[in-house]
Amino acid sequence: MEVTERTASEKADFKRELTQVVPHLRAFARGLCGRADMADDLVQEALLKAWAAQDRFQPGTSMRAWTFVILRNAYLTDMRRNRFRGEYDETVAERILTAPAGQEEPIHLSDMHRALLTLPAERREALLLVGAGGFSYEEAATICDCAVGTIKSRVGRARAALTSMLTDGDIPRRSADDATAHRAILEELDEVAAGNGISARG
Amino acid sequence: MSSPKTDKPGSVTGKAKDSQAQRSPDWANGLRQLYDSVVDEDLPDSFKDLLSQLDAKD
Numbered sequence: 001m002e003v004t005e006r007t008a009s010e011k012a013d014f015k016r017e018l019t020q021v022v023p024h025l026r027a028f029a030r031g032l033c034g035r036a037d038m039a040d041d042l043v044q045e046a047l048l049k050a051w052a053a054q055d056r057f058q059p060g061t062s063m064r065a066w067t068f069v070i071l072r073n074a075y076l077t078d079m080r081r082n083r084f085r086g087e088y089d090e091t092v093a094e095r096i097l098t099a100p101a102g103q104e105e106p107i108h109l110s111d112m113h114r115a116l117l118t119l120p121a122e123r124r125e126a127l128l129l130v131g132a133g134g135f136s137y138e139e140a141a142t143i144c145d146c147a148v149g150t151i152k153s154r155v156g157r158a159r160a161a162l163t164s165m166l167t168d169g170d171i172p173r174r175s176a177d178d179a180t181a182h183r184a185i186l187e188e189l190d191e192v193a194a195g196n197g198i199s200a201r202g
Numbered sequence: 203m204s205s206p207k208t209d210k211p212g213s214v215t216g217k218a219k220d221s222q223a224q225r226s227p228d229w230a231n232g233l234r235q236l237y238d239s240v241v242d243e244d245l246p247d248s249f250k251d252l253l254s255q256l257d258a259k260d
Contacts, residue, residue, distance in 0.1 A: 019253055027240035044252055051256050109239070112232050131230060132237035159230075166229045 006055060014054050017063040018047065024064050024133070025071055031128040032075050034117050042078065046071040065135070068143050072125065079121070115165040119158050126154035127162070 006014070025046060029039035049070050050057075057066055116124055122144070129140040130151070137155070141148040 015253075015256065018256075022245060022249055022253070023241040023243070026243070027237045030240045031237065040246065040248070044248070047249075047252060047256075109232070109236055112229065112236055116233075116236075127233070128237070131233045134234075162229060162233075 010059060011054070013059065014057060018050060018054075018067070021064045021067050022047070025067055028068060028128060028133060029071060029075070031113075031116060031132060032072075032121075032125060033079075034113065042071065042074055045074050045078075049074065062139070064133075065139055065143055068129070068133075069145075072143065111166065112162075115162050118165070119161060123154045123158035123161070126151050127158035130155050131159070 022043065025043045026039060029042045029046075030036060033039050033042065046067060050067050053070070057063070116127070119127070125144065126140060129135045129143060130137060135143065137148050137151050140155075141151045144151060
C-alpha cells in the first residue's frame with residue numbers, strides 16, 4: 001500500500017475536518033449505544049484510530065463518512081467484547097419532542113431513544129445513518145459495507161418497527177426491557193460482524 | 203372489531219399500518235431531532251483535550 005507523507009497544510013486540513021465531525025460522531029455513537037459516557041468513550045477511541053490512520057484518508061472525500069466507518073467498526077468490536085450492556089441514558093428522558101401535526105400525544109425523545117435501542121443493530125445503524133444523519137442510501141451502504149438494496153430494506157423494516165412502537169405506544173419500558181433488547185442485539189452482532197470487515201476503508 | 207372512522211394515529215388497524223410504514227412517518231422528524239440535539243451540545247472538555255493532544259503525537 002502506498003502511503004505518501006502528508007504536508008503540514010494537509011495535516012492541518014485533516015485536523016480541522018476531524019474536529020468538525022466530532023459532534024456528528026457523538027450523535028451517531030449516542031444512537032448506537034444508549035449511554036452518553038460510553039458513546040463518548042467510543043468516539044474518543046474512533047478519533048485516535050482516525051488520527052493514526054490519517055494517511056489513508058483521501059482529501060476531498062467525506063470526513064464524516066470516513067470516520068463513521070471507523071466509529072462503527074470500533075462499536076462492533078466493543079459490542080462483541082460485551083462492553084455495552086443494556087445501558088440507557090436517563091438524561092434524555094425529560095426532553096419532549098414537538099408534537100407532529102395531527103398527532104395528539106407528543107413523542108418523547110426518551111421514547112424515541114428506547115424504541116431505537118430495541119431495533120436489531122444493523123437496522124438501527126441503517127436508520128440512524130439515513131433518517132438522522134442525512135446520508136443517502138448509497139453513502140450508508142458504503143459505510144456499512146453492504147448493498148444499497150440491503151440498506152433500503154433495513155431502513156424500511158426499522159421505520160415500520162418504530163412506527164408500530166411509537167404510534168401504538170408499544171415501547172419497552174426502561175432498563176429491564178432494554179437489557180432484553182440488548183441481548184438480542186448482541187446475538188445479532190455476530191452475524192453483522194461476520195459479514196463486514198473490521199478494517200476502516202477510505 | 204373495526205372502527206372505520208378514527209383520527210387517532212395510534213388506533214390504525216392492520217392494513218392502514220402497513221401503508222403508514224411506507225411513507226415518511228410522523229416521528230421521522232423526531233429522529234433527526236434526537237441526532238441534532240447531540241450535535242448541538244457543547245463539546246465536553248475531554249474532547250478538546252484529546253484534539254489538542256493529537257498534534258503532539260506526530
